[in-house]
Amino acid sequence: MNTCPEEIVHLMHEYLDEELSYEKEKELKQHLQSCEACRTHFQELKRTIAFVQSTSHIAAPSGFTQNVMSRLPKEKKKAGMQRWFHNNPFFAAAAVFLILMGGSLLTAWNSDDKFAFTNNDNVVVEGHTVVVPEGEVVKGDMVVRNGDLRVEGQVDGDVTVINGERYLAGAGSITGQIEEVDQAFEWLWYNIKSAFNELGDMFESDDNNE
Amino acid sequence: MELIVKKRIKQVLKGDQNAFGEIVELYKDKVFHVCYRMLGNRHEAEDISQEAFIRAYTNIHTFDIDRKFSTWLYRIATNLCIDRIRKKKPDYFLDAEVAGTEGLTMYSQIQTDEPLPEEEVESMELQSSIQKEISLLPDKYRTVIVLKYIEELSLKEISEILDLPLGTVKTRIHRGREALRKQLRTL
Numbered sequence: 001m002n003t004c005p006e007e008i009v010h011l012m013h014e015y016l017d018e019e020l021s022y023e024k025e026k027e028l029k030q031h032l033q034s035c036e037a038c039r040t041h042f043q044e045l046k047r048t049i050a051f052v053q054s055t056s057h058i059a060a061p062s063g064f065t066q067n068v069m070s071r072l073p074k075e076k077k078k079a080g081m082q083r084w085f086h087n088n089p090f091f092a093a094a095a096v097f098l099i100l101m102g103g104s105l106l107t108a109w110n111s112d113d114k115f116a117f118t119n120n121d122n123v124v125v126e127g128h129t130v131v132v133p134e135g136e137v138v139k140g141d142m143v144v145r146n147g148d149l150r151v152e153g154q155v156d157g158d159v160t161v162i163n164g165e166r167y168l169a170g171a172g173s174i175t176g177q178i179e180e181v182d183q184a185f186e187w188l189w190y191n192i193k194s195a196f197n198e199l200g201d202m203f204e205s206d207d208n209n210e
Numbered sequence: 211m212e213l214i215v216k217k218r219i220k221q222v223l224k225g226d227q228n229a230f231g232e233i234v235e236l237y238k239d240k241v242f243h244v245c246y247r248m249l250g251n252r253h254e255a256e257d258i259s260q261e262a263f264i265r266a267y268t269n270i271h272t273f274d275i276d277r278k279f280s281t282w283l284y285r286i287a288t289n290l291c292i293d294r295i296r297k298k299k300p301d302y303f304l305d306a307e308v309a310g311t312e313g314l315t316m317y318s319q320i321q322t323d324e325p326l327p328e329e330e331v332e333s334m335e336l337q338s339s340i341q342k343e344i345s346l347l348p349d350k351y352r353t354v355i356v357l358k359y360i361e362e363l364s365l366k367e368i369s370e371i372l373d374l375p376l377g378t379v380k381t382r383i384h385r386g387r388e389a390l391r392k393q394l395r396t397l
């Protein structure tokens with residue numbers, strides 16, 4: 001039925017893609033005016049496009065996003081926790097405070113005014129002072145509460161002195177962090193920090209288990 | 211929109227999964243719609259478009275942040291659709307819910323409440339027929355027709371999505387239009 005050159009149909013498509021030069025467009029139009037078969041063909045193509053474009057847009061089903069999110073591989077819990085703390089700093093602080101209150105930490109503070117320290121074979125006690133003698137090495141963290149600490153030897157770990165003082169003799173050394181806690185608030189803060197560290201460790205080890 | 215998306219992608223890369231939820235919200239309709247027109251049925255479209263987002267999430271580290279995110283996402287979605295079409299048994303369309311029947315089901319559901327105006331019914335039936343004809347196109351033509359006429363993407367973008375030379379995309383669009391023209395002639 002169509003005896004016209006292929007070239008004409010090609011021109012139609014180029015026209016539809018808006019890639020026809022002015023001269024070629026004139027050529028196409030002239031042909032269409034004189035040839036009914038091509039005119040029909042061209043009309044059908046335009047109609048086809050109009051049909052396809054008339055299909056309405058349909059939206060994703062409800063609950064789509066939740067379904068996707070529930071199918072995602074689990075994110076590292078630490079990121080989730082960090083984001084939560086980041087988004088809810090007040091609640092985060094309040095929550096930690098409540099946890100600590102629940103642990104009756106403040107009561108512990110009030111009642112706990114006894115001299116206490118991390119027991120270690122290498123330390124000597126003089127009254128309310130814990131002494132790490134010269135030449136002795138304490139491996140591990142040391143906590144002294146309601147007393148002083150004098151380090152003449154070496155502590156391979158963190159040192160925390162609560163309600164006391166720490167002396168570091170000339171030859172003494174402490175490899176870890178040193179912290180002195182003198183007041184109730186600081187004591188609380190110190191516990192909050194260690195609680196955080198423990199939480200962090202907990203999540204860290206959770207991740208490793210996965 | 212791309213700017214917000216890039217910000218969210220950076221958050222996702224840092225491990226913030228919730229940021230990805232916002233990306234899904236922004237693109238879900240577009241991706242679902244492409245899949246629906248490609249596959250011709252809602253159920254499969256939902257399945258594949260969700261899969262597309264999950265793939266995007268697990269491969270987000272391979273996305274080049276300097277490029278357009280939607281192009282990358284469409285590529286994932288269209289590839290999944292093509293895979294699904296090719297895996298499908300040829301007789302699938304004969305017994306399963308075809309796009310054509312869906313509009314009618316919807317129509318009969320609505321009809322019990324309140325009769326629809328005649329023209330609306332007609333347009334629904336027409337839409338179903340058009341979708342059915344699109345579904346009958348070979349997948350390589352179907353993809354370009356859907357991207358060009360339903361998503362209204364440029365030929366250049368389509369060539370990027372499909373990772374095909376521009377010339378190939380043009381040829382496929384021409385052939386797709388011709389095939390559809392013959393199919394839709396009777397409408």
Ligand SMILES: [Zn+2]
Pocket residue numbers: 004008031035036037038039
């Ligand atoms: Zn002609």
